[in-house]
Amino acid sequence: MKKLKILFTLSVFVFAFVGCDSCNQKTMKEEIKIGVVLSLTGKGATYGMNAKNGMQLAIEELNKKSPFDKQNISLIIEDSKSSAYSALSAFNKLIEIDHVPVAVGFVLSDEVLACAPIAEKQKIILLTTAAGSDKIKDAGDYIFRNRESGNFQSKAIAEFAFNKLGFKEFAVLYSNSANGVSYKNAFVNSIQSLGGKVDLIEGYNEGKTNYKDEIEKLKHTKVASVYLAGLDVELGQILKQSKELNFSPQFLSSAGGISPKLLEIAGNASEGLICGSSPFDTSSTDLHIRDFIQSYISHFNQQPDFISANSYDAIYMLANLFSEGKTTSEEIKKGLYGIKNYKSIGGVTTFDSDGEVIKPISIVKVIYGKFTPFNK
Amino acid sequence: MIGIQIISNILISSAFIALASSSFALIYYPTKFFHLAHAAIITFGAYFVFLFANKFLIPFPVSVALAIAVATIVGVACEVLVYSQMRKRNVPALAYLIASIGLYVVLQNCISLFFGDDTKIINTAEVTVGNQIFGAYITTVQIITIFVSIALFIAVNLFLHYTATGKSIRAVASNPELCNIYGISSNKIILIAFGIGSALAAIAGILSAMDTNMTPTFGFNLLLYGVVAMIIGGVGSTRGLIAGALLVATAQHLSAYYIDTKWMDAVTYIILILFLIWKPLGFSGKSLKKVEI
Numbered sequence: 001m002k003k004l005k006i007l008f009t010l011s012v013f014v015f016a017f018v019g020c021d022s023c024n025q026k027t028m029k030e031e032i033k034i035g036v037v038l039s040l041t042g043k044g045a046t047y048g049m050n051a052k053n054g055m056q057l058a059i060e061e062l063n064k065k066s067p068f069d070k071q072n073i074s075l076i077i078e079d080s081k082s083s084a085y086s087a088l089s090a091f092n093k094l095i096e097i098d099h100v101p102v103a104v105g106f107v108l109s110d111e112v113l114a115c116a117p118i119a120e121k122q123k124i125i126l127l128t129t130a131a132g133s134d135k136i137k138d139a140g141d142y143i144f145r146n147r148e149s150g151n152f153q154s155k156a157i158a159e160f161a162f163n164k165l166g167f168k169e170f171a172v173l174y175s176n177s178a179n180g181v182s183y184k185n186a187f188v189n190s191i192q193s194l195g196g197k198v199d200l201i202e203g204y205n206e207g208k209t210n211y212k213d214e215i216e217k218l219k220h221t222k223v224a225s226v227y228l229a230g231l232d233v234e235l236g237q238i239l240k241q242s243k244e245l246n247f248s249p250q251f252l253s254s255a256g257g258i259s260p261k262l263l264e265i266a267g268n269a270s271e272g273l274i275c276g277s278s279p280f281d282t283s284s285t286d287l288h289i290r291d292f293i294q295s296y297i298s299h300f301n302q303q304p305d306f307i308s309a310n311s312y313d314a315i316y317m318l319a320n321l322f323s324e325g326k327t328t329s330e331e332i333k334k335g336l337y338g339i340k341n342y343k344s345i346g347g348v349t350t351f352d353s354d355g356e357v358i359k360p361i362s363i364v365k366v367i368y369g370k371f372t373p374f375n376k
Numbered sequence: 377m378i379g380i381q382i383i384s385n386i387l388i389s390s391a392f393i394a395l396a397s398s399s400f401a402l403i404y405y406p407t408k409f410f411h412l413a414h415a416a417i418i419t420f421g422a423y424f425v426f427l428f429a430n431k432f433l434i435p436f437p438v439s440v441a442l443a444i445a446v447a448t449i450v451g452v453a454c455e456v457l458v459y460s461q462m463r464k465r466n467v468p469a470l471a472y473l474i475a476s477i478g479l480y481v482v483l484q485n486c487i488s489l490f491f492g493d494d495t496k497i498i499n500t501a502e503v504t505v506g507n508q509i510f511g512a513y514i515t516t517v518q519i520i521t522i523f524v525s526i527a528l529f530i531a532v533n534l535f536l537h538y539t540a541t542g543k544s545i546r547a548v549a550s551n552p553e554l555c556n557i558y559g560i561s562s563n564k565i566i567l568i569a570f571g572i573g574s575a576l577a578a579i580a581g582i583l584s585a586m587d588t589n590m591t592p593t594f595g596f597n598l599l600l601y602g603v604v605a606m607i608i609g610g611v612g613s614t615r616g617l618i619a620g621a622l623l624v625a626t627a628q629h630l631s632a633y634y635i636d637t638k639w640m641d642a643v644t645y646i647i648l649i650l651f652l653i654w655k656p657l658g659f660s661g662k663s664l665k666k667v668e669i
Contacts, residue, residue, distance in 0.1 A: 041492065045494040204638065212385045216633065241588075245506060
């Protein structure tokens with residue numbers, strides 16, 4: 001009798017679950033997976049975490065919508081450990097095992113360039129939300145970038161420093177990575193075409209912690225302005241050690257410098273740093289942007305940056321394409337190329353024929369330990 | 377011309393390398409194997425200061441003492457739980473190296489899992505211009521590093537030459553079997569060497585992290601330079617070790633300044649290879665004396 005009772009209870013449970021599931025299937029749309037490859041640990045961890053937060057916020061909002069609009073999108077997040085090799089393994093896993101039509105993230109340029117040939121071969125969309133290297137432009141038909149190329153930023157900050165700040169001679173210290181080299185080349189070319197002089201171009205190996213020799217070399221050039229191209233942790237150390245060695249030119253930096261980690265490492269030595277930035281404006285009065293910032297802060301207890309905004313936008317752009325029924329990689333590719341003047345949190349977005357976006361560049365300066373738009 | 381700042385940079389780096397090198401050598405002498413997990417002990421010292429001082433808000437000097445103690449315990453645990461067990465089973469010499477690499481990976485992953493991989497800061501003081509000494513700028517942490525390294529280096533040498541335990545370490549380094557016959561327990565002496573070596577490693581790690589911050593793998597670079605200095609200097613030679621540290625630091629800074637900073641590590645290892653080919657016993661040119669039974 002007891003056994004019968006247990007059997008009965010079990011069958012009721014099973015029936016209830018099966019019943020519920022079939023009910024859900026009627027209202028829920030088919031699940032669409034988005035692959036995500038991010039440097040959640042290692043040297044690019046700050047950028048990766050900001051991108052992840054932006055994406056998760058977007059997914060949460062999309063899932064909160066009414067049952068009729070609700071899309072069944074899920075993120076499969078893989079850690080690239082800030083290495084191109086691990087990014088490639090993660091990307092392969094997403095393609096071979098999870099069969100995703102699109103993978104987003106890839107905050108480091110080296111990761112994008114390592115995965116691009118596979119994306120092209122397998123015809124899978126690779127959408128980076130932060131990488132800056134100029135080489136990404138020619139990486140392939142399936143490679144998209146939801147931020148402006150580092151070239152534009154380097155050019156903008158070079159023009160700003162030359163024309164507005166009046167510096168004519170510069171020195172450049174760059175990270176020997178795809179990203180650092182790209183920013184360096186663009187900056188040097190821009191300064192030279194403007195008629196300025198670059199007295200020293202010095203590279204360093206990624207992940208270094210001691211920059212005293214580089215700083216000593218910079219000191220000897222006696223230039224009044226130094227352009228830095230690298231990651232937040234590296235630039236933070238350079239600023240800190242420069243101050244310790246009593247070297248205080250006007251530092252300019254690539255977008256890699258815009259990160260709370262730089263402020264944490266360099267402390268008061270970051271004061272006055274000028275960076276080229278994406279158009280995402282934390283002091284914007286636009287209602288959508290204010291809502292995004294509020295929501296982001298309440299979720300993650302920190303300010304969003306341009307990478308969070310671009311990553312949030314990327315998920316919304318894909319969700320819009322999914323809602324139009326474009327779910328295969330070919331359809332998504334056509335859809336992305338078709339995006340024109342899309343008003344997003346990270347600036348108005350239009351993809352050109354290279355899968356690149358052109359957005360206006362803004363300049364920010366560290367004032368009282370905060371990145372503040374320069375013209376405000 | 378070599379600037380005074382470059383010379384001071386060389387001295388500061390030499391101090392770090394010499395400290396890491398002597399901590400490693402102290403364990404290498406009696407055990408004769410590369411305890412590469414020592415790199416994780418360097419890292420442990422710094423991360424435990426971060427945990428105690430920045431997370432538990434324990435006063436900084438107390439945190440430093442606690443961190444050194446914890447790192448020492450971890451170092452001793454490596455010997456008790458792994459190496460001494462292997463010695464009992466008489467495993468071949470290569471197995472120790474493999475085990476130490478395995479241990480390093482495990483310990484380093486523990487740090488990554490617990491603290492994360494991003495750069496951590498233990499020196500939260502306001503960044504100020506360094507003290508000007510003969511025209512060079514040197515921060516207070518760097519001055520402390522130089523003095524602590526010199527003091528510890530002298531202390532270790534006095535200990536090795538003038539105390540019974542120190543002499544026992546040298547005796548075990550020379551011939552462990554003979555020591556056992558004479559009633560010196562080689563296992564106990566090795567344990568003491570692990571304790572002192574690990575404490576020194578933790579101090580090296582803490583000072584390095586206070587100067588240039590830390591990531592879970594920063595100990596390995598410091599240890600590698602230390603090992604190179606030890607090999608160049610000649611195993612078993614104190615003066616050789618100092619000369620090795622100075623040579624490694626000088627080669628690094630001069631190559632960075634006159635060639636390119638990207639060549640720093642390459643130049644270090646080129647010197648190591650040249651030494652291994654032309655002068656395999658290092659500056660001192662002597663191997664450890666071995667008393668045969």
